[in-house]
Amino acid sequence: MGGKEAELKSFGATLVLDRHAGEDTIVQQIKEATDDKVTHVLDTVNMPDGLDLAFKALPSSTKGKVARLLPMGEVGGELRRGHECVDVMFGRTARTPLALSLWPNLAGFIEKGDIKPMSYVVAGRLDAEATNAALDAYRDGTSKGQPHFHIV
16 A cells, blocks of 8 residues: 555555545455455554554454554554454564574565565655655655655
8 A cells, every 4th residue: 555556566566555545445445355355464654543444454254463563552452343463573573583584684685686675765864854855755646765864
């Protein structure tokens, strides 16, 4: 969800959703595309109060799981709607042999094409005007990639 359609499809996406379409529209598109059979959702960015869409995408007839990369705060039962919320790549899982072996080898995986990073732009040093311009362009879909900031 979100990003340039051609680039995302080059990663293997079969459906690209407009993250600006609104929560109800996005949930409807997910349910239609999957015949309401999504049982697992990976959320990479949201705090607990932003996980509503992820849980709504899961069917009401089957118990599902939302995996999140940011284990920030408890996810209440009402939000979960009977589904499970699991935290991944933090705590114990971040220190497993598999996870620890990723970081020293990441550059090699990218060079060989085993991992393909999304496009990005280096926005330079942290300067309020430049930072806001880069983030505004990303929000508006006019950026050439996701902004990354270097803090020196």
